[in-house]
Amino acid sequence: MASNTDSNTHPIHVRVEHDSQGHELIMFRNPEISKLIQKDIQESAKDRKEILRNLPIQCSNPSCKGTTRRSDLMQCARCKTINVRYCSRACQKAHWPEHKKTCSVTPRTIISFTLRMVEHACAITRFQHMLIVSAIYMLDLTSNPATADDHFIIVPVTMRPADIMMLLRDPSHPMDHELGLAVGNFLVVNQNHVPEKVLGMREGVLRPKPVVGIPMVTFLCVAYEINEDQAAKIDENTTLLMQILPIPTEYLIQARMGMTMELRSAMQGFHEFTITKENLNQLWDGFNNDVRNDKRNQMKLRGYLNAV
Template sequence: MVNIQFTDPSIREEHQKLMPSPEERKALLNSLTVHCSFLPCTKVKARAEVKMCSRCKQARYCSQTCQKAAWKNHKKDCGEGTASQLTLKLAERALAVPKITEYIQMHAILTLKLLEDRTNAARYVINVKCRTATADLMAHVSRLVSGKESDSNAQVLLHVDAIERVPIEEAPEQLKRKLAGAKELLKTGYWEDRQPIGEDNILVSFFFTSVRQDDEGNDQVDGGADGAISSACLLPEHAMRFMADNPKSTLRSAMLGDMEVDVDEDQLRDGLNNLIRMDKTNQMRLRGYPSKVASDS
């Protein structure tokens, strides 16, 4: 697994700011843009401004009018406590952690082959496939060794199974709408934080899906295919420079010692998952309990 480190002092200082405080994390989460869950509606609002279904805590509406209009169809799916809902809730929280986004951006550079062709960012989007995994591995193994069943209500954490590219034509409609809005913003010459936009900036878009493994061990998407949890972001130029320098990672083995290897997609994904797992105090809020899936932020 890889831990991204920068040697350039100016870049390192910028990198250190990526772990938000609880207040910053909540502010970032509330500022995320959300599409109205009533499909005929095209309105987009900040997460803090939308009306949320009080039962499932997933469906979100720009107004009470849309919420009432959507109920006839939504009540068929509305419920509490499904595994995919918990996965997507944690995935949405991940969008409020810049360091998580950084790993996805680094991965996207390789997945989309942006070092060879920057225009690939306009032809593909990124699908981040996630599931939940047991947070306390030692306790989980101990139960299995003692002949007990796994604790179905034990704490779990967000786990990224795969990060794949998807042709823009096959991207979810909600992500396409978010991407269109981002492109309009680019025309103003400023990004969301009023930061000036350069001519070479790359717009990368990605969405999270919840997956489960079937009997043959293959991932099957069971939530998020609509692109409800998604983002369109500018790829920092320093990220391109970092990956262009052919960065190395040190793999440590008790038997083989230290080995220096190239940073690749597998190591970036493992590093992202390790970052989440090492957050024992749940500062990033990427842990949860199946019985409390409906609790918010």
């Protein structure tokens, strides 16, 4: 193993391996970045569990417009899918004639796996920070905070191989590798272009009490399997996770002054840049990099699709 350092970078450990065909693979690891990621996670671990318990989830009964704390939801005892959860026995009974048509024990899919990971992500400060910063620039909230009232932000999410080098060794079955949550390019949509079902969800969702002057932004985390563009095509049958977040005043002040972001990459180390609407993709890539660098899976955003 070799170490590459200079006065402006953190040490990068380089290891050369070979795949089954004898091709040379260069493995990069930055221990300083790994330590910082673990520190960030450990500092928020105490709060994360409580946030996850209180995450508002929509009841699966279409006639129920409310949301319920994640810890209070009831699953179907037979299929136990996270796509079918109820706020009460009454809602479960009312929805049974429709649900029984598809009720069965089914293998985990990329969509259901992704949605489960997104719920965990919503309890992580790093993920919420990314959502808030993206909203400020995409909706121009420093100049027009009222934009948050009639617009949604779609967050495309999926699961991708977490270890690129492992994928290069065996590219034939990518979904058999350990997968990590990944976000795509966010998209702003006017409320006139989303289904009534989604508008109803926003009215019923549990949220912080509104404060005068504080924008409240609605995020729609939409899972996709192959084509990211499909995530933007929301209809009445789309399964999604909605989160409504207040935009803190200190974030808006910092954005007016010029907000900077530090990216962490095993190959390139640390890189700081000033955030603009045009380079938000670096912010999203930075989150994906953090998931890939979380080798110990402390964020709980990695796993195997076909886990027993």
